Amino acid sequence: MAGVGRGPEKPRFGEPCNGCGYCCALQPCAIAQEYLGAEDVGPCPALLFDHQDDRFRCGMVVSPTRFMFLPPDAEADLILGTMFAEMLAVGRGCDSEDFAAPETEEPAHG
Structure with missing residues (x-):
């Protein structure tokens, strides 16, 4: 699964967050929208890249x-x-x- 160009790749839905930044690059959260005046599409203005840990963090x-x-x-x-x-x-x-490509089913052999 793709990330946002640096840092780790996006984990699957429900897996532990690894700081890939995918969610914040797509759309700022309600907190950023309310307190920072961010638009409803990304990237979030508070998205920070931590070079030491090679991951994104929420400012x-x-x-x-x-x-x-x-x-x-x-x-x-x-x-x-x-x-x-x-x-x-x-x-x-x-x-x-x-948002992965749908898996293809193999034809049944009879």
């Missing part, structure tokens, strides 16, 4: 004050990031549909 979870144009505040980042992570179900598995 609204990692550093929300940065993306909300608030003064840097580690405590606010922790509180808001934890709240946003819970709202986004971070760590609960891939929630992006799999």
